[in-house]
Amino acid sequence: MPSPDLLLLSNSTQHGRVYLAHALDTVTGFLSAGARLAFVPYALADHDAYTAKVREALTDSGIAVHGVHEDGDPLAALARADAVFVGGGNSFRLLKALYGTGLRDALIAAARDGLPYMGASAGTNMAAPTLRTTNDMPIVQPPSFETLGLVPFQINPHYLDPDPASTHKGETREERLTEFLEENDVPVLALREGSWLRVQGDRATLGGTRPARLFTRPTPPRELPAGSDLSELLTTRGHFDS
Known part of the structure; x- marks a missing residue:
C-alpha cells in the first residue's frame, strides 16, 4: 500500500508577505515542477478568484494549478491530478462542499493511494478525523463532522497563545482545546502561524519557524520545537465521545 504524503500548513498567508511566500520553498519541494495540481477552493465563496490567487503564487514554480470546480466535474479533475491542495477559509463550508461533490470519499481514497x-x-x-478542533464559525451545516482522517489525531491551525495582558474575558484557545479533551481522548497538535506538519509514510516532522503545542489528556500542553519528530502521533488510537 502506498505511504501517505502530506504537507499540512497552519496558514497560507503570513503577515507582511504574499500568499504562500513564507512556505514557498517547502511547497515547491513537495510539489514537483510540472505537477498538475488540483486546487479545492470550496472554503471561500469566490472559487474563481481563489484559484487565480493560488495559480499566481505557483506559476513561476512551474506548477499547473487547476480548480476542481472549473470544468464542472471535481472528481475527474482530482483523478487527473499529480497532487491536490485544499485551501483555507471556513471549515464548515469546505466540509459541506466536500460531501456534496463526492470529494470527501474521493480525497480519502486518493490520499491513501499515495496522491500528495x-x-x-x-x-x-x-x-484530521473530525472538524471538532476548528476555530471557525458554523456558517453552514455539513452532514457530519467527520473529515478525511488522513492522520489519527486532531489539529488546530492558527493557534494563538493566551495573552496575559489582555482584558478580554472570553475563552482562550488553550481553554477551548482543554474543553475538547474533557470530552474526547485524542491528541491535538496546535500549529502556530508559520508552522506546518510534514508526513511521509510512518514519519511526521514539525516544520516551519515556530514551535507547536501538543495537547493530550491528562497532561499539561507540551511545547514542541520546530524540527520535532512527531511520528509517534501517527500511531494514536483516540476516542471521540458521541
Whole structure:
C-alpha cells in the first residue's frame, strides 16, 4: 500500500508577505515542477478568484494549478491530478462542499493511494478525523463532522497563545482545546502561524519557524520545537465521545 504524503500548513498567508511566500520553498519541494495540481477552493465563496490567487503564487514554480470546480466535474479533475491542495477559509463550508461533490470519499481514497495532499488552515483541518478542533464559525451545516482522517489525531491551525495582558474575558484557545479533551481522548497538535506538519509514510516532522503545542489528556500542553519528530502521533488510537 502506498505511504501517505502530506504537507499540512497552519496558514497560507503570513503577515507582511504574499500568499504562500513564507512556505514557498517547502511547497515547491513537495510539489514537483510540472505537477498538475488540483486546487479545492470550496472554503471561500469566490472559487474563481481563489484559484487565480493560488495559480499566481505557483506559476513561476512551474506548477499547473487547476480548480476542481472549473470544468464542472471535481472528481475527474482530482483523478487527473499529480497532487491536490485544499485551501483555507471556513471549515464548515469546505466540509459541506466536500460531501456534496463526492470529494470527501474521493480525497480519502486518493490520499491513501499515495496522491500528495497539501492543506492550509481549513484544508489542514480536513486531514484530521473530525472538524471538532476548528476555530471557525458554523456558517453552514455539513452532514457530519467527520473529515478525511488522513492522520489519527486532531489539529488546530492558527493557534494563538493566551495573552496575559489582555482584558478580554472570553475563552482562550488553550481553554477551548482543554474543553475538547474533557470530552474526547485524542491528541491535538496546535500549529502556530508559520508552522506546518510534514508526513511521509510512518514519519511526521514539525516544520516551519515556530514551535507547536501538543495537547493530550491528562497532561499539561507540551511545547514542541520546530524540527520535532512527531511520528509517534501517527500511531494514536483516540476516542471521540458521541
